[in-house]
Amino acid sequence: MTSQLRILGLETSCDETAAAVVTRLPDGTAVTEADVVLSQLDEHSAYGGVVPEIAARAHVEALDTLIEEALTRAGITLADIDAIAATSGPGLIGGLLVGLMTGKAMARASGKPLYAINHLEGHALTARLTDGVAFPYLMLLVSGGHTQLVLVKGVGDYERWGTTIDDALGEAFDKTAKLLGLPYPGGPAVERAAATGNAKRFAFPRPLVGEARLDFSFSGLKTAVRQAAEGIAPVTDQDIADICASFQRAISRTLMDRIGRGLQRFHETYPDAVEPALIVAGGVAANQEVRRTLDELCARHRFRFVAPPHRLCTDNAVMIAWAGLERMALGMAPDDLNVAPRSRWPLDAGAQALLAYGKRGAKA
Numbered sequence: 001m002t003s004q005l006r007i008l009g010l011e012t013s014c015d016e017t018a019a020a021v022v023t024r025l026p027d028g029t030a031v032t033e034a035d036v037v038l039s040q041l042d043e044h045s046a047y048g049g050v051v052p053e054i055a056a057r058a059h060v061e062a063l064d065t066l067i068e069e070a071l072t073r074a075g076i077t078l079a080d081i082d083a084i085a086a087t088s089g090p091g092l093i094g095g096l097l098v099g100l101m102t103g104k105a106m107a108r109a110s111g112k113p114l115y116a117i118n119h120l121e122g123h124a125l126t127a128r129l130t131d132g133v134a135f136p137y138l139m140l141l142v143s144g145g146h147t148q149l150v151l152v153k154g155v156g157d158y159e160r161w162g163t164t165i166d167d168a169l170g171e172a173f174d175k176t177a178k179l180l181g182l183p184y185p186g187g188p189a190v191e192r193a194a195a196t197g198n199a200k201r202f203a204f205p206r207p208l209v210g211e212a213r214l215d216f217s218f219s220g221l222k223t224a225v226r227q228a229a230e231g232i233a234p235v236t237d238q239d240i241a242d243i244c245a246s247f248q249r250a251i252s253r254t255l256m257d258r259i260g261r262g263l264q265r266f267h268e269t270y271p272d273a274v275e276p277a278l279i280v281a282g283g284v285a286a287n288q289e290v291r292r293t294l295d296e297l298c299a300r301h302r303f304r305f306v307a308p309p310h311r312l313c314t315d316n317a318v319m320i321a322w323a324g325l326e327r328m329a330l331g332m333a334p335d336d337l338n339v340a341p342r343s344r345w346p347l348d349a350g351a352q353a354l355l356a357y358g359k360r361g362a363k364a
């Protein structure tokens, strides 16, 4: 049994600046002592997407204040922590540099170890903090930058079973919203509009459905949405609602097929697994139709569906601190202070990079 460990986590890979203090108790459970997140949404919304240079500057301005706030909320000083964990990839390089360099400087000044954390590992391990999920399990990460189905076998032991070959799912929501004149970020706006729409009006494509591979593709769907909107221009509010509802229906049917196959493959890989878990992460996990679809699928395939609270599904520093704690508790070595940030850093080193993947940067 390991002793009690406390880590300060830092997250700066995209458009959220975050700091957190998390303690892991000897029984493996965690206490979040501080969780501070500053979203840069307002700075980017005028541009309809994240502007890397603006993001990096905003991290520089906010991070030290956020760290102080996290320590104050936890009622501790730097002397009371055992290690520092900072996101070092994948993500926008300017932001990563700010967080990782701050982490290094604090580690050097305090003599505490530094863990350079893969942001995707943070998402992948969150369900162990919130729900104590045991290995192995499946994670579906659906955010503005990633759409991945990952087999989580252990800390640092991942197999990527599927990824998008073009747009991420959140990106498809954002682009659809933009071409319909809805505000950024598009996901919540599309979901709101879809609530009063007719999902049967447009038959949008369901890319890769029926194929044995577990990858995703959403760019054709976006093109179909554009053509539908152009075909009936000028669009009324009801047209927009119908397009959004039909778009969500196409996504739900696509997930049904892709994830259904993934759950089947899991049972084939682990025939003795009893009610294994599918965990969801990323901003798109907030979408009620996506959740309903995954919930239904899990019931059908004898899986437990785990959706951590929204605050921990989107970008935060609690998950980075927790990934550091998992590593530290296992006795895994901390990182050298020469460690460099990596804008691309797949969880599964053996997975092939897919053509055209990551056009929008490696944001998660």
Ligand code: KG4
Binding pocket: 014, 015, 142, 143, 144, 145, 146, 169, 170, 171, 173, 174, 185, 186, 187, 188, 191, 282, 283, 284, 285, 286, 287, 288, 313, 314, 315, 363, 364
């Ligand atoms: O994980 P996240 O907060 O940030 C990063 O991608 O880093 O995910 C943001 C994405 C955006 O593309 C946003 O449109 C999408 O999640 N999103 C949603 C919903 N809320 C946020 N997509 C569909 N339905 C929602 N309710």
Ligand code: ZN
Binding pocket: 119, 123, 143, 282, 314, 315, 363, 364
């Ligand atoms: Zn993320």
